[in-house]
Amino acid sequence: MNFGAIWTIYIFEMRRFFRTITQSLVSPVLSTSLYFVVFGAAIGSRIDEVEGVSYGAFIVPGLIMLSVMTQATSNASFGIYFPKFIGTIYELLSAPINFLEVVAGYVGAAATKALFIGVVILITAFFFVDIKIAHPLAMMVFLVLTCVSFALLGFIIGIWADNFEKLQLIPLLVITPLVFLGGSFYSITMLPPVWQTITLFNPVVYLISGFRWSFFGEADVAIGVSLFAIALFTGVCLAIIWWIFRTGWRIRQ
Amino acid sequence: MSAIVSVQNLRKAYAGGFEALKSVTLDIQEGEILALLGPNGAGKTTLISTICGITVPTSGTVTVGGHDTQTAFRAARSLIGLVPQEINLEPFETVMNSVRFSRGLFGKPRNDAYVEDVLKQLSLHDKKDNKIMTLSGGMKRRVLIAKALSHEPRVLFLDEPTAGVDVELRKDMWEVVAKLKASGVTIILTTHYIEEAEAIADRVAVINKGEILLVQDKADLMAQMGQKQLRIELTEAADTVPAALAGYDLERAHDGLSLTYSYDSTGERTGITTLLNDLQKAGLQMKDIQTQQSSLEDIFVGLVKETA
Numbered sequence: 001m002n003f004g005a006i007w008t009i010y011i012f013e014m015r016r017f018f019r020t021i022t023q024s025l026v027s028p029v030l031s032t033s034l035y036f037v038v039f040g041a042a043i044g045s046r047i048d049e050v051e052g053v054s055y056g057a058f059i060v061p062g063l064i065m066l067s068v069m070t071q072a073t074s075n076a077s078f079g080i081y082f083p084k085f086i087g088t089i090y091e092l093l094s095a096p097i098n099f100l101e102v103v104a105g106y107v108g109a110a111a112t113k114a115l116f117i118g119v120v121i122l123i124t125a126f127f128f129v130d131i132k133i134a135h136p137l138a139m140m141v142f143l144v145l146t147c148v149s150f151a152l153l154g155f156i157i158g159i160w161a162d163n164f165e166k167l168q169l170i171p172l173l174v175i176t177p178l179v180f181l182g183g184s185f186y187s188i189t190m191l192p193p194v195w196q197t198i199t200l201f202n203p204v205v206y207l208i209s210g211f212r213w214s215f216f217g218e219a220d221v222a223i224g225v226s227l228f229a230i231a232l233f234t235g236v237c238l239a240i241i242w243w244i245f246r247t248g249w250r251i252r253q
Numbered sequence: 254m255s256a257i258v259s260v261q262n263l264r265k266a267y268a269g270g271f272e273a274l275k276s277v278t279l280d281i282q283e284g285e286i287l288a289l290l291g292p293n294g295a296g297k298t299t300l301i302s303t304i305c306g307i308t309v310p311t312s313g314t315v316t317v318g319g320h321d322t323q324t325a326f327r328a329a330r331s332l333i334g335l336v337p338q339e340i341n342l343e344p345f346e347t348v349m350n351s352v353r354f355s356r357g358l359f360g361k362p363r364n365d366a367y368v369e370d371v372l373k374q375l376s377l378h379d380k381k382d383n384k385i386m387t388l389s390g391g392m393k394r395r396v397l398i399a400k401a402l403s404h405e406p407r408v409l410f411l412d413e414p415t416a417g418v419d420v421e422l423r424k425d426m427w428e429v430v431a432k433l434k435a436s437g438v439t440i441i442l443t444t445h446y447i448e449e450a451e452a453i454a455d456r457v458a459v460i461n462k463g464e465i466l467l468v469q470d471k472a473d474l475m476a477q478m479g480q481k482q483l484r485i486e487l488t489e490a491a492d493t494v495p496a497a498l499a500g501y502d503l504e505r506a507h508d509g510l511s512l513t514y515s516y517d518s519t520g521e522r523t524g525i526t527t528l529l530n531d532l533q534k535a536g537l538q539m540k541d542i543q544t545q546q547s548s549l550e551d552i553f554v555g556l557v558k559e560t561a
Binding site: 002003004005007008009011012015016019083086087088090091092093094095096097098248252253 | 267305306307308309326327328329330331333335337339341342343344345350353354355357358359360361362400
């Protein structure tokens, strides 16, 4: 393993994050605060408690997940797409490193950025609503796993994309709808039975449910199922990356 | 001298069937400067990319420092520095960070003193904290060279290092190459500029349509170029070369209206005076006389035309 190279990529990517700190950190925090104001305060004041928790507090895990998933995906996809776009990828291909080391550097950095944003949003949430975290360790495990798995997904998207439009396609058309429909802002038990069944096909439901359980001790689906779902998702992403590594798909001609 | 880069029967065919390299075999000696000459699309960049690991060969092997570039890619690649043809640089980074990044990718510990030294050699030191986007084209090309040298390679590939570079900077670049050679680095450069090959290379390889047409010491090539031809046009066609002139090995044109004499212009005696005297004695009437010198360009154009 060329740990020096992994670290070099990681630091290089993190520097981009800090160089564009406004865009990287302030904008997700600002948009999440707006969600709190609109959904939590304005609309939430007219909604009863959900599963024994005030609506403002109920949406906190979902909001964090929304940001973390989209940030992990877009940071990782941009991170690897940009060198392809400007041509600096030649350096990665001609260096004595293998593809998995490249993945570790980019995915590690993207996951760190997303984790950072997630934690900042959580801290922001304390200013708006009264929340307690029932299982802090489980909360961190879910958060880290989500950051890593979605960064892996983002990396795959970045390799697949051959233009900027494709780079945005999956986050906008797939991830955002799945997160919104995955119970970020409501409990799936509030849906009619048919929709409850349909919703169970949305993988994001399991992530949000598990994450919410770590806050309030209540979940839409069993915690074991949630853990299995996120492990499965991570496994599928790793398998695709392994395949890309074996075939050199869209990287090495 | 031993081969530091050895390319054996290297073939590269793309999915569409296009064969960019057709069984290329080439040994590059340690410490030499090899110029790879060829027209656009000849396969120069594909050959370099395949040696450096950017493209995967269809068949054949490449070893660098004795390490196979496929099976022992880490050992092979760590010996190589690559300066690509296109100016591919992260525009928002500073020169220093960008060069440090390249060093880090090769797993080398941070060594700012060495990196700064490289920047000084390339007259980039005063720009080290500038963002790359603020540099001129020539400066950016130097940054690419600095990045390639950042990990102390033993073999340096320069893919058209002076394309689009002004004459002044080209001369600077040649000086840099000469210094690198003096420090023991093996250099392979591709170019369309024949003067460039003449100016700095030890050996010249000509490639066209994915095939190596010639690999020769520049000195031998220069010796060939030292050959001059004296063309004598006659007022009346000569059916044969007169027996008295047999010793000059003259070449008679088909129509018999001209005779060509080849001689070494660097030799002490060219034999021109005696030839002209003997021509007169043989009773041939001269209409005009011209001399011609073959250049590397003639050799190159001739070779490339043959394969066209």
